[in-house]
Amino acid sequence: MNSLMVAKIIRVATIAPLMAFVSLLLLCIFEPAVYGGWFQFSFALLFLVVLPVVAYPLQPIVPGFRDKGREGQRNFAILMGVLGYVFGILFAYVTNAPEGITMIYWIYFISGIGIVVFNKVLRIRASGHACGVVGPISFLIYFLGPIAFIGLLLIALVYWASLKMKRHTLAELIWGSAISFIAVIGIILVFQ
Numbered sequence: 001m002n003s004l005m006v007a008k009i010i011r012v013a014t015i016a017p018l019m020a021f022v023s024l025l026l027l028c029i030f031e032p033a034v035y036g037g038w039f040q041f042s043f044a045l046l047f048l049v050v051l052p053v054v055a056y057p058l059q060p061i062v063p064g065f066r067d068k069g070r071e072g073q074r075n076f077a078i079l080m081g082v083l084g085y086v087f088g089i090l091f092a093y094v095t096n097a098p099e100g101i102t103m104i105y106w107i108y109f110i111s112g113i114g115i116v117v118f119n120k121v122l123r124i125r126a127s128g129h130a131c132g133v134v135g136p137i138s139f140l141i142y143f144l145g146p147i148a149f150i151g152l153l154l155i156a157l158v159y160w161a162s163l164k165m166k167r168h169t170l171a172e173l174i175w176g177s178a179i180s181f182i183a184v185i186g187i188i189l190v191f192q
Contacts, residue, residue, distance in 0.1 A: 016132025023136035034100030051084030114179035127176030135180030
């Protein structure tokens, strides 16, 4: 297997919804108080994993996105992700969800808005992929402690794979990473 194929596998295995699934599952196993029960965990999966994932099969049939190729797919995935995050925040407040999962919804929402602002408003290309990896690893470090620092290795692999496939420049990866890292730190400070 050549290095380009390895890079492609790493990128596919670390798409934002899959990273959300893995991080939510790890929290469910090792820090279940984040959810307060299966009800909140199930809806977190719906809002942070399922809604963003359905963007990929739906994009070819949704007017305004279907004829836009990879860029249409990227834009529709961002839109569906942000909608999921908004629904998650609303759901958290309506159901009086525990603070931990409420924080996670806010982290995803601020990160998603940050990606939109950088890419569409400021016209600075920030990597949504890096954002979708660094955010979950950052909040896993917050909730699980030093053991989650192992995720830094995954971040390094994502950077390598993205650069190898020429999907992003180093600056785009850093911008995307910074957006989610700042969102995590900001939400931690707000909730403290």
